[in-house]
Amino acid sequence: MDEFRFNTPREKGKIDSLAADILKNVRINASFLLWMGFLFTLLAACLFAYTIQLRKGLGVTGLRDFTSWGMYIANFVFFVATSLCGMLISSVLGLIGYRWVKPISRIAEIIAIAFAAVAGLVIISDMGRPDRLPYVFMFGRVQSPILWDVTVVTTYFVLSMLLWFFPMVPDLAIAKDRLEGRPKFLVKAYEILSVRWMHHEKQYHLLGQAVRILLILIIPTAFAIHTVTSWLFAVTPRTGWDSTIFGPYFISGAFVSGTAAVIIAMYFFRVNYRLEKYLNTETFEKMGRVMVLVAIVYFYFNLNEFLVPGYKLKTGDAIHLRELFTGHYAALFWGIQLFGLIIPAILLLFKQIRRPLPMMVISLFVLVGSWFKRFIIVVPPQGHPNLPIQNVPVEWVVYKPTLIETAVTVASIVLVLIIITILSKLFPVIPIWEMAEEENGKDKISE
Amino acid sequence: MRFFTVLILSLLLVPSMAQDPDWVVPEDRKGRLSTFPFTDETRKEGERLYQVNCHSCHGDPGRNNYIALQPPPGDPATEKIQNNSDGEIFHKVTTGRGPMPSFRSVLTTEEIWKVVSYIRSFNRNYVQKVMQVITSSAYPGAVISMKLAWDDAAKLVSVIATATGETGSVPVTGAGVRLMAGRYFGMMQVDEEKVTDNSGTALFATPEGLPGDTAGNIRFSAQFTDEQTFGSVSKDTVLRAGVVTVPVSLTAKRAMWNTVRKAPVWVILAYGLGVLAVWGFILLVMLKLRDIFTVGTALQERLQASGNETTTNN
Numbered sequence: 169m170d171e172f173r174f175n176t177p178r179e180k181g182k183i184d185s186l187a188a189d190i191l192k193n194v195r196i197n198a199s200f201l202l203w204m205g206f207l208f209t210l211l212a213a214c215l216f217a218y219t220i221q222l223r224k225g226l227g228v229t230g231l232r233d234f235t236s237w238g239m240y241i242a243n244f245v246f247f248v249a250t251s252l253c254g255m256l257i258s259s260v261l262g263l264i265g266y267r268w269v270k271p272i273s274r275i276a277e278i279i280a281i282a283f284a285a286v287a288g289l290v291i292i293s294d295m296g297r298p299d300r301l302p303y304v305f306m307f308g309r310v311q312s313p314i315l316w317d318v319t320v321v322t323t324y325f326v327l328s329m330l331l332w333f334f335p336m337v338p339d340l341a342i343a344k345d346r347l348e349g350r351p352k353f354l355v356k357a358y359e360i361l362s363v364r365w366m367h368h369e370k371q372y373h374l375l376g377q378a379v380r381i382l383l384i385l386i387i388p389t390a391f392a393i394h395t396v397t398s399w400l401f402a403v404t405p406r407t408g409w410d411s412t413i414f415g416p417y418f419i420s421g422a423f424v425s426g427t428a429a430v431i432i433a434m435y436f437f438r439v440n441y442r443l444e445k446y447l448n449t450e451t452f453e454k455m456g457r458v459m460v461l462v463a464i465v466y467f468y469f470n471l472n473e474f475l476v477p478g479y480k481l482k483t484g485d486a487i488h489l490r491e492l493f494t495g496h497y498a499a500l501f502w503g504i505q506l507f508g509l510i511i512p513a514i515l516l517l518f519k520q521i522r523r524p525l526p527m528m529v530i531s532l533f534v535l536v537g538s539w540f541k542r543f544i545i546v547v548p549p550q551g552h553p554n555l556p557i558q559n560v561p562v563e564w565v566v567y568k569p570t571l572i573e574t575a576v577t578v579a580s581i582v583l584v585l586i587i588i589t590i591l592s593k594l595f596p597v598i599p600i601w602e603m604a605e606e607e608n609g610k611d612k613i614s615e
Numbered sequence: 616m617r618f619f620t621v622l623i624l625s626l627l628l629v630p631s632m633a634q635d636p637d638w639v640v641p642e643d644r645k646g647r648l649s650t651f652p653f654t655d656e657t658r659k660e661g662e663r664l665y666q667v668n669c670h671s672c673h674g675d676p677g678r679n680n681y682i683a684l685q686p687p688p689g690d691p692a693t694e695k696i697q698n699n700s701d702g703e704i705f706h707k708v709t710t711g712r713g714p715m716p717s718f719r720s721v722l723t724t725e726e727i728w729k730v731v732s733y734i735r736s737f738n739r740n741y742v743q744k745v746m747q748v749i750t751s752s753a754y755p756g757a758v759i760s761m762k763l764a765w766d767d768a769a770k771l772v773s774v775i776a777t778a779t780g781e782t783g784s785v786p787v788t789g790a791g792v793r794l795m796a797g798r799y800f801g802m803m804q805v806d807e808e809k810v811t812d813n814s815g816t817a818l819f820a821t822p823e824g825l826p827g828d829t830a831g832n833i834r835f836s837a838q839f840t841d842e843q844t845f846g847s848v849s850k851d852t853v854l855r856a857g858v859v860t861v862p863v864s865l866t867a868k869r870a871m872w873n874t875v876r877k878a879p880v881w882v883i884l885a886y887g888l889g890v891l892a893v894w895g896f897i898l899l900v901m902l903k904l905r906d907i908f909t910v911g912t913a914l915q916e917r918l919q920a921s922g923n924e925t926t927t928n929n
Binding site: 307370374389 | 878
C-alpha cells in the first residue's frame, strides 16, 4: 500500500483552504501577549499569597481541626471532574461513531489536559509541607486511595496529552510549511513534533491503531480517576461521604461540568477565532442535547444521594441534611440544584435555547454551580465530628476560606487558562486533516 | 399553658441540676477508709493505674495540664481535690458523674484505693487513717477475710469467707458475694451473685474457654454485695483459671490498615497489574510513534533518492 493521502489537486486544495482558516489563529499577536501578560500578572499576585502560606503554614487558611478539607480539595474535585470531558467527547461519543464531535474533540482534550495537570498542583497547595511530597512515593501505602489517586491523575494526564498529540501529528505536518511569519522556535517545534509525517497510508494505519488504543484506554482510566477521587471521601464512615453511590455520582457530575466547560470553550473559539464554519450551530445543538442527557443522569444520582438518607433520617444524616436543606448551607444547596442543574436542563429542552449564546450563558451557570456543588460535598460533612468535642474556638467549627486561600485557588484557575491559551494559540484547535476527510466522506481513524 | 410553663421550667432545671458545682458524697460513704496502709508499692501501682485510666483527662498531678472540659476535671494535686476525704475520693472514682465515668466495673476496690494512694502522695500534710479491722454487724468484733481458689477439675472458682474473732474462726454464712474477672477493658462479672453456704463457701462457674494471659492467669476480685452487714472486704487474687492466650498483634497479618509490606495480596496485584497494563499500552502507543517516524524517515530518503535520480537524468 504505497500510497499517499491528500495527493490529488482537489484534496490538496481542500487542505489549503482548511489550513488557511484554522492556522490563521496560530500566531503570537499583541492580543495574545496582552492576555498572557494579564494572566501572568494575576498568577504572580496569587503566587505571592502562596509564598505566605508556604512560610507560615496552613494556619493562614480557614482550615482547622474540624474542616481540614476546604476550598482546595473542593477545587481539586472540580478540576478532576471537569477534566473528564476529554474522555466523554473524544472516546465515548467518538467511539460510538458520532461524527459531529470531530471538530470539538481537540478542544475537549485541551480542557482535559489543563484541568488534569493543575489538579495535581492543587493537591500540593493543600499540603502544609509540600517538601514532603516525595514521601507519598517513598512511603506510600498501596492500600491508600490517596496513592491510587496520584497514580490515576498522572496516568490520565499522560493519556490526555497523547490523545491530544497523536491525532494532531498530520496537522503539524500540514502546518509546518504554512507558518510564515511565526517565531522560529514554533516552526522548529512543529518540525520535530510532526515526526516525519508524510501522509502515507502506512503512517495513517499506525496512527489509527495508536489512537484507537488510546481512545479505549482512556475510558477505564477516566472512570478510575473520578471514582478514586470519590473514594477519598466514600471510604470514610463520615456522614455525608459514607455513600455507596459516590463513584457514579461523581462521574455523572463530572460529565455535567465537563460538558459545560466544553460549550464555553466552543463559544469562545467560535467567536474569537472566527471558526463559525466548524463550530457551527448544529454542533452546539448536539452539545445541548448531550448536556440535557448528562444533567438528567446527574439529577437522578442527586435524587438517590439525598432522598434515600433523607427518608431514613439516621441521626448523623438528619443533622447533615438539615444543614443542607434548611440550615446554614440551604441557600447554596438549593441555588446549585436549581440554577446549576434543574433549570439549565429544562431550558435546554427547547430548541430555541440550544443556540450558541444562550448555551454559553447557561453553561457558565452550570460550571459555577458545579464548583460550589463540590464545596457542598466536601465542606459541610466535616462540621459535625463523630466524636463529641468541647470548648473549641468558633473558627474551628465554622469554616470560612481566607483571602490567601482564595488567591491560591484563583492561581489554579489562572494556570488552567494559561495552559488552555498556550495549547490553543500555538497549535490548531480544529483537526485539519480530519475535517478534510470528513468532507471527503472518509473516516479512516474510527473505522 | 401552665403545662408548658412547667415543662419549660423543668427542662431548664435539668441541666442546671446536672451542673451543680458541689459533688455531695453521702454521709455514710465519706468516712470510708482503705483496708491497707498506703506504701511505696501501692503508690507505684496506683500511678500505673492512674496513667492508664485517669491521665487522659486529669493530666499530670501538680502540672495543671488537665484537658479543657466543662466542668473542668481539675488537677488531683490541688487543694480542691485533696480536701476531699479518702472516702469521698473513693466514692467519686467509683460512681462518676457527668463526663467523669464510673470506674466501678473497670477497677477493683483495691485498685481504686491504690489510685487514692497515688493521689495522696502529692499531699505532704496527708496522714492516712487505715481501717484497722473490717468489722460487720453480722459478726461483731471479728475480722472478716476472703480466700479464692480454683478447682481445675470442676472449672469452679470458690470463695471462702471467714470471720476471725478472739475465740477463733467461723465461716461467714448467708453472705451475698459477687465475683469479677479482669478483662481487657474493665471487669466482667463471673456467674451470678452467690450466697455463701454453711462452710462459708460460694462457688462460681467460669465461662468455658475464658481467655487468660500467656500463662492462663486471670485476675479475680470478690466482694460482698451487702457491705452493711458483712463489711467492705474485698479480695483480689490471680488464679490460673483461663485458657492460655498468646496475643496476636493486629498488625501481624496482611490487612488494609497495615504497612505497605503487609498489604493484602489482592490490593498489590490489582494496583500493580492495573498500572502495568495501562502503562504497557502507553509504551505500545509510543512504539507506534517510533514506527511512524521510521516509516517517515524511509519515505523521505526514498523521495530524496528518486529526486536526485530525476536531477541526474535531467
